[in-house]
Amino acid sequence: MSHRQDGILERRQLLPLVPSTERSACGPVAIIECVENIPCDPCVEACPKGAIRIEGDMNGTPSVDFDTCDxxxxxxxxxxxxAIFVVDMSLDAGAATVSLPYEYTPLPSVGDTVVTLSREGKVLGEGTVKRVLQALALDRTPIVTLSVPADHAMDVRHFLAKDVTA
Ligand code: SF4
Ligand code: SF4
Known part of the structure; x- marks a missing residue:
């Protein structure tokens, strides 16, 4: 099934969106999985570093300057x-964090173990909640940071609370 049919990015679409292994190892970086030509650009305005650009008019797709993004x-x-995630692959060997937007309630708590899901909604394994950010400055969409195995970092894009799966 193609992205057009199910909305799930294909591997070939993801490749240009992710930073190099070298950049990923340097610290957290944004990955923008937005490939549709839609009239939208709040990501550009939100970035204090000017790291996000949309070529042409606002119907273009955004890209990140990975060297500028912190x-x-x-x-x-x-x-x-x-559609935006922050991945940090600079941690101890074998571990990474994925920060993702989370609009469900209740919010998880730091220390919770959750079930990690891929873009397709498939179970990948488990993650641990490291941080929950909810602030007006963050436009009210909470950000949950999960600790996950490093080899899952580019695939974990959602999660379920454990009690949902019980
Ligand atoms: S990544 Fe930017 S352009 Fe795409 S949906 Fe999000 S805010 Fe809009
Ligand atoms: S610095 Fe990176 S993570 Fe922060 S707003 Fe800009 S693109 Fe997003």
């Missing part, structure tokens, strides 16, 4: 499409 996460909350 992974602050402000764009994550600003995106109405929930």
């Amino acid at each position: 992974g602050c996460g402000l764009c994550v909350s600003a995106c109405p499409g929930l």
Whole structure:
């Protein structure tokens, strides 16, 4: 099934959206999984570093200057499409964090174990909640940061609370 049919990005579409292994190892960085030509650009305005650009008019798709982005996460909350994630691969060997927008209630708590899901909604494994950010400055969309195995970092894009799966 193609992206046009199910809305799930294909591997070939993801490749240009992710930073190099070298950049990923340097610290947190935003990954914008937005490939539709829609009239939208709050991510551009949200970035204090000017790291996000949309070529042409606002119907274009955004791109990140990975060398300028410091992974602050402000764009994550600003995106109405929930299409931006911050991945940090600079941690201890074998571990990474994924920060994602989360609009469900109740919010998880730091220390909770959750079930991690892929873009397709498939179960990947487990993650641990490291941080929950909810602030007016973040446009009210909470950001949840999960600790996950490093080899899941580019695939974890949602999660379920454990009691939902019980
Ligand atoms: S994470 Fe912060 S610095 Fe990076 S693109 Fe988003 S708003 Fe800009
Ligand atoms: S705010 Fe989100 S949906 Fe809108 S252009 Fe930026 S990444 Fe795409």
